[in-house]
Amino acid sequence: MKCQNPSCGHEQKTYELVFPLTLPIPTKSDVSLKDCLKLYTKEKLSTDPWYCDECNEVVDLSRKVEMWKMPQVLMVYLKRFCLKRGIHTKINDHVQFDFM
Numbered sequence: 001m002k003c004q005n006p007s008c009g010h011e012q013k014t015y016e017l018v019f020p021l022t023l024p025i026p027t028k029s030d031v032s033l034k035d036c037l038k039l040y041t042k043e044k045l046s047t048d049p050w051y052c053d054e055c056n057e058v059v060d061l062s063r064k065v066e067m068w069k070m071p072q073v074l075m076v077y078l079k080r081f082c083l084k085r086g087i088h089t090k091i092n093d094h095v096q097f098d099f100m
């Protein structure tokens, strides 16, 4: 997590065992598993307010997932359902497994 106060920029790291990975599917053509991993690890702004211990303010924060140790066998799920206008919709896009 990173404080979005421009004069602060404090970062807080937490370590979690995440297995299997649940990857989002980007909305574009010719989607590959790498594209899903890139979207999963992309820095995202959080909508939850966060109290930063460094600048002592309630601030916006960003979250970014980084993987620093991969298992020998990687198991992934693809998030094939999303909520569009209050209705669960299945994403039927083909995802190419491009790094086997």
Ligand SMILES: [Zn+2]
Pocket: 003, 004, 005, 008, 009, 010, 052, 053, 054, 055, 056, 059
């Ligand atoms: Zn801060």
